[in-house]
Amino acid sequence: MLSREEVLELLKEIKDPFIHKSVTVRDVKIKEGYVSVKVALAQTGNAEQMQVQQEIVNTLKGAGAESVGLRFEELTQDELPGDARQSNPGMPPLLSPDSKTTFIAVASGKGGVGKSTVTVNLATSLARLGKKVGVIDADIYGFSVPDMMGIEERPKIIDDKIHPVERFGVKVISMAFFVEDNAPVIWRGPMLGKMLNNFFSEVEWGELDYLLLDLPPGTGDVALDVHTMLPSCKEIIVTTPHATAAFVAARAGAMAIKTNHEVLGVVENMSYFESKVTGEKEYVFGQGGGEKLAEELSTDLLGKLPLGQPDMDKDDFAPSIYEQDHLIGKRYMEIAEKVIEKINN
Ligand SMILES: Nc1ncnc2c1ncn2[C@@H]1O[C@H](COP(=O)(O)OP(=O)(O)OP(=O)(O)O)[C@@H](O)[C@H]1O
Numbered sequence: 001m002l003s004r005e006e007v008l009e010l011l012k013e014i015k016d017p018f019i020h021k022s023v024t025v026r027d028v029k030i031k032e033g034y035v036s037v038k039v040a041l042a043q044t045g046n047a048e049q050m051q052v053q054q055e056i057v058n059t060l061k062g063a064g065a066e067s068v069g070l071r072f073e074e075l076t077q078d079e080l081p082g083d084a085r086q087s088n089p090g091m092p093p094l095l096s097p098d099s100k101t102t103f104i105a106v107a108s109g110k111g112g113v114g115k116s117t118v119t120v121n122l123a124t125s126l127a128r129l130g131k132k133v134g135v136i137d138a139d140i141y142g143f144s145v146p147d148m149m150g151i152e153e154r155p156k157i158i159d160d161k162i163h164p165v166e167r168f169g170v171k172v173i174s175m176a177f178f179v180e181d182n183a184p185v186i187w188r189g190p191m192l193g194k195m196l197n198n199f200f201s202e203v204e205w206g207e208l209d210y211l212l213l214d215l216p217p218g219t220g221d222v223a224l225d226v227h228t229m230l231p232s233c234k235e236i237i238v239t240t241p242h243a244t245a246a247f248v249a250a251r252a253g254a255m256a257i258k259t260n261h262e263v264l265g266v267v268e269n270m271s272y273f274e275s276k277v278t279g280e281k282e283y284v285f286g287q288g289g290g291e292k293l294a295e296e297l298s299t300d301l302l303g304k305l306p307l308g309q310p311d312m313d314k315d316d317f318a319p320s321i322y323e324q325d326h327l328i329g330k331r332y333m334e335i336a337e338k339v340i341e342k343i344n345n
Helices: 004-009 047-062 115-128 190-199 219-228 245-259 289-296 327-344
Strands: 026-030 036-043 067-074 101-106 133-137 156-158 162-163 164-169 170-174 210-214 236-240 262-269 303-304
Touching: 004 026, 004 036, 004 047, 004 162, 036 245, 047 067, 047 162, 101 115, 101 162, 101 245, 101 303, 115 133, 115 170, 115 210, 115 262, 133 303, 190 219, 210 262, 236 245, 245 289, 262 289, 262 327, 289 303, 303 327
Parallel strands: 036 067, 101 210, 101 236, 133 170, 133 210, 236 262, 262 303
Antiparallel strands: 026 036, 156 162, 164 170
16 A cells, blocks of 8 residues: 555656746645545646646555546746746636627526526537537535536646537536546635636637536635636526515626626526326425526526436436436526527517
């Protein structure tokens, strides 16, 4: 089994690509065959981080680690050599005023209401309608998009640019690509914004009609960063039909409105359960939340989605993507059409 000293010795061989010195190791934990390290780099959230990540995993596994957990943070300004301080990268083309991409943030008041499910299915439906679509999985506390879409590969790095993974015609970048082994990630406040900014500047998105962002639930740092970083972002708020859920979601909507983001509409998820045998609908989580929220935010209810799972026996299965001919898949197509219409008008 590797010792802490051996791990530190091995990591000395790995260089921080920006300052050309050994990477700064903040923490090493070893538990049986599992080695977890926390590393600080001059910059993160970019192609170079992914390369360092790969080097560390290969080195530690080569030396006998069974699995490797990695966490990254950035060196402080004081730790950086003078010439590396305060670099100002300028505005990425995707964010420039003549960018043709419409940003759509998908938000919710609380977790577990289906925000990520709505994001990936709306993205897939927009792609099915012939649009060029990207997704940023910015839900740092529960980056679930790759699993939901059945993505197993990692983005490729070509000429220092990260090329998103494409699935169902949707280009995907996820926080999950920047950690190994599902290690829990604890991001400090300012890093989140930087990471997001890098997702715009370091990723080769190509031309996009729509870029959807799966935000963390609630009205925390990342949600706020998105609001300030993307002044013309549109928003979709997801809620369940329960009155309390709608009440909490109203806060996310209020934040969008306060920062001048147009709320495209509300999606009510888990609206009811429909019996396949009798066709009877049961309103398991209550009723009326979506309507109430839409009214409160002076926007439209874009659709109501019943409870249901994708068909497991289909080809090209992904755990959370409904097929185009699935009852719920059809609902998503209708929502996607409404979204396009609302944006064009
Ligand atoms: N209409 C639905 N019918 C059945 N299950 C659903 C439906 N929508 C979502 N789910 C399931 O509910 C769970 C939560 O969904 P999801 O992860 O999309 O929520 P979330 O709001 O993004 O949560 P978090 O922010 O905590 O990641 C998942 O297991 C998902 O598969």
